Amino acid sequence: MATVNPPRGMRDFLPADKVRRERVLAVIRERYRAHGFDEIETPVVEEHGRLHAGIGGDNEKLSYSILRRGMDADAIRAAADDPAALSDLGLRYDLTVPLARFYATNRGHLPTVFRAIQIGPVWRAERPQKGRYRQFVQCDIDIIGDESARAEAELIVASLDTIDALGLSGGIVRVNDRRALEWMLDSFGFTEQERPGVLITIDKLDKIGPDGVAAELRERGVTASAVDAFEAFLTRPQTLEYNAYGERQIRKALPAGAPDDIVAHLVGLGDAVVAARPDAGEPPLQYDPFLVRGMGYYTGTIFELAHPSVGYSLGGGGRYDGMIGRFLGQQVPAVGFSIGFERIVDLVAEQETDAAQAVVLVHDADVPVTELLAHKAALLRDGAVARVRVERRPKNLKALLERSAADGYTGFSSVRAGQESGSIEVKPLS
Known part of the structure; x- marks a missing residue:
């Protein structure tokens, strides 16, 4: 017998959960729009070749492909060793690749500098585990141009x-x-061919520590002298003085001789953030010379959003100037930030009930439908009540009221046959 559960890594949301998610999404949309971003929408399906063009990093290996229409068993067997022959479409695994395609398609209708909001589900064939799903919502903002x-x-x-x-x-x-x-890897002596693998190991620094990183690099067989130089840098004596985000913090975190233009770019970023948030004091930024982020399409600044309440990131992004050029044949600067919606929605505290009431009309069995709908319309018409649900009185009224409270309702009213419209009394549920 088929299971009644949703597919692994995918979820159903009960009404209370859906309300909570939509409330968080509404805040995200409102704040993004307040900062001058405009929302767009792209298809959940993109061409297979575009999703596997080498710009999606490891996510390409996790994409869901869609079988070409009209293929019979013989055609499927003949194409079994060629994914591109089996599939011409696939579900999007992020929102960045579709945005690049969207811009290339519609740039004639867009401003020179385009600020985009994209919010929607994406799909990855992950191994399901706590906090990691096969279908999840991404909330992206990007600036192109x-x-x-x-x-x-x-x-x-x-x-x-x-x-x-x-x-x-x-x-x-x-x-x-x-x-x-x-620049740092080059200064230590790693070759250009070694760097992608070295970055994979560096990305594990917070989990395995300097000794573990050095050991893994040696196991990779990369340039021994470069590993020695890198290990010496990781274990160098350092003072414990605190430095706020700025030139001193950045230069202290890098080997001597860091390029002035890159340092100036990072310092300017902090100055701009401080100017926008003057009441926050020092920049809410921290320079991390070993922040890697796994996507190979990043070309400049990269960032991750951290919060003291949790040990994992709540979002991140970076500059990907080369991606749109893959579609247009010319370079277009682009940078994006994605908030981890599924992680954030679990952290957001339950909010106070809205000032407007949500009322359940509990009616006796003999109340005509015309009277019920008249009562409902009267409550909605005066604006004090935002939602009204009609429920027939059950034997266990307490259970009904408890379920209604869990669904976000704030009051109830008992309705009898013959009551005048607008005369019912609303009582609080708690």
Whole structure:
């Protein structure tokens, strides 16, 4: 017998859960729009070749493909060793690749600097586990057409403002630059061919520590002298002085001789964020020279959103100037930030009940439907009540009222046959 559960890694949402999610999404949309971003929508399906063009990193391996229409068993067997022959479409695994295609398609109708909001479900063939799903919602903002640090600053400020509005103040954005990472690896002596694998190992630094990173690099067989130099840098003596985000913090975290233009870009980013959030004091930023982020399409600044209440990131993003050029044949600067909606929605505290009431009309069996609908219309008409649900009186009234309270209703009224419209009394549920 077929199971009645949803597919593994996918979920049903009960009414109370759906209300909670929509409330959080409404705040995210409102704050993003307040910062000048405009919402777009793209199909959940993209061409197979586009999703597997080498710009989606490891996510390409997790994509869901759609079998070509009209293939019979013989055709499927003949194409079994060629995924592109089996599938011409696939479910999107993120919102960045569809945005790049969207911009290439519609740029004639868009401003020179385009600020986009994209909110919607994506699909990845993950191994389901706590906090990791095969279908989940992404909330992205992107700026296309601005190569300056202003774009990164706008994204960071909008994202911090959004989590503040959700009651998660105190967020910090960890910042790095892929150009600084490349320069650092070059200064240690890693070859260009070794760097992708070295970055994979560096990304584990917070989990396995400097000794573990050095050991894994040696196991990879990369340049031994480069590993020695990197290990010496990781274990170098350091003073415990505190430095706020700025040039001193950045240069102290990097080997001597870091390129001035990259440092100036990062410093300017902090100055812009401070200017936008003057009441916050020092920048809510932290320079992390070993922040990698796994997507190979990043070309400059990268960042992750952290919060003191949890040990994992709540979002992140970076600059991906090369992606749109893959579709247009010309370079277009682009940078994006994605809030981890599924993680954030679990952290947002239950909010106070709205000032407007939500009322359940509990009626006797003999109340005519015309009277019930007249009572319902009267409650909605005066504006004091936002929602009205009609329920026939059960034997166990307490259970009905408890379920109604769990669904967000604030009051109830007992309705008898013959009552005048507008004369019913609303009692609180709690």
